[in-house]
Amino acid sequence: MSRFFSSKYAGLIPYVPGEQPRSQEFIKLNTNESPFPPSSRALRAAAEAARRLNLYSDPECRALNAKLAEVYHLAPEEVLCTNGSDEILNFAFMAFCDAGHPAAFPNVTYGFYKVLAALNGVPCEEIPLREDFSVNVSDYVGLNKTIFIANPNAPTGLALPLADVERLVRGNPGSVVVVDEAYVDFGGESALPLIHKYDNLLVTMTFSKSRSMAGARLGFGAACKELIADLNAIKYATNPYNVNGMTMAAGIISAMPGIGELSPLYLACVTAAIAGGSTVCSHFNDSGFWLVKSLVGMDEKTTLKTWTIMETLVGGVGFLVALVISFFA
Numbered sequence: 416m417s418r419f420f421s422s423k424y425a426g427l428i429p430y431v432p433g434e435q436p437r438s439q440e441f442i443k444l445n446t447n448e449s450p451f452p453p454s455s456r457a458l459r460a461a462a463e464a465a466r467r468l469n470l471y472s473d474p475e476c477r478a479l480n481a482k483l484a485e486v487y488h489l490a491p492e493e494v495l496c497t498n499g500s501d502e503i504l505n506f507a508f509m510a511f512c513d514a515g516h517p518a519a520f521p522n523v524t525y526g527f528y529k530v531l532a533a534l535n536g537v538p539c540e541e542i543p544l545r546e547d548f549s550v551n552v553s554d555y556v557g558l559n560k561t562i563f564i565a566n567p568n569a570p571t572g573l574a575l576p577l578a579d580v581e582r583l584v585r586g587n588p589g590s591v592v593v594v595d596e597a598y599v600d601f602g603g604e605s606a607l608p609l610i611h612k613y614d615n616l617l618v619t620m621t622f623s624k625s626r627s628m629a630g631a632r633l634g635f636g637a638a639c640k641e642l643i644a645d646l647n648a649i650k651y652a653t654n655p656y657n658v659n660g661m662t663m664a665a666g667i668i669s670a671m672p673g674i675g676e677l678s679p680l681y682l683a684c685v686t687a688a689i690a691g692g693s694t695v696c697s698h699f700n701d702s703g704f705w706l707v708k709s710l711v712g713m714d715e716k717t718t719l720k721t722w723t724i725m726e727t728l729v730g731g732v733g734f735l736v737a738l739v740i741s742f743f744a
């Protein structure tokens with residue numbers, strides 16, 4: 416640390432990103448990236464957009480916002496695209512937390528929440544999980560703090576049913592509830608439909624996992640237009656051109672509808688991940704490990720969503736199918 420480093424950051428313990436080994440001899444599990452390449456159409460769109468690198472990207476992300484609005488049945492003013500979902504999480508800490516509005520999140524959950532709280536000088540309460548690692552929603556009702564819930568949670572992979580998420584949002588009418596759905600495509604129910612019912616709900620999503628675009632850095636948030644306007648105020652005060660043109664172009668192609676109207680590539684990737692998960696879990700169970708049973712809500716398959724890469728690699732057939740489809744998609 417230099418002698419110039421602001422004392423307000425003296426106690427900051429930065430997030431340690433998952434290691435990206437240069438060698439290809441490992442099966443890398445630590446950052447939950449997809450092993451599948453992005454669709455070749457997305458790559459072509461990004462290459463075409465690269466021809467306009469001399470220009471700033473569209474600060475309003477109009478085309479991508481419109482696409483996401485169409486896919487998720489939202490108005491464009493209810494969407495904000497960011498540089499990964501980490502950025503919208505940071506914006507949420509900046510916009511909705513302060514000494515009078517501390518943050519609250521589970522212990523254990525995504526480690527970045529604690530770092531973002533410290534970065535923004537926000538006091539935070541870490542609420543222990545139950546013994547079985549599930550979130551006890553009653554601990555959060557009437558909390559009057561800005562709540563951050565990863566659903567499904569990381570690294571447990573356990574998901575709260577939508578009714579529980581709604582109880583949590585309804586139970587904190589004076590506070591913003593942020594539902595981080597980075598892994599929702601692998602199981603769990605999205606809280607997106609609730610944003611039209613509650614003005615205190617922000618749902619965040621990412622292109623880094625099921626959409627195979629971790630390196631492009633693209634995330635987005637959806638909420639009522641007033642919350643999105645607050646987040647936009649923070650965005651324009653920090654990084655107006657936060658999403659680059661190549662990422663935007665690839666994102667428009669890869670903005671898939673949610674479960675229900677799946678594209679072939681997306682379906683193959685997610686299915687391979689879930690199928691692989693079952694295989695991995697049975698191997699671990701046979702070896703005497705105790706695994707958290709995380710249900711995807713559709714059937715009784717045991718999945719370990721936070722181990723997506725291993726799951727996917729073991730889902731061999733699905734892996735090949737997804738590779739072939741990604742070539743044509």
Ligand SMILES: Cc1ncc(COP(=O)(O)O)c(C=O)c1O
Pocket residue numbers: 446447498499500501502525565568569595597598620621622623629633634
């Ligand atoms: C629960 C959760 N939320 C958010 C993120 C951030 O994802 P990104 O910034 O790549 O969109 C991650 C990344 O691993 C995560 O695990």
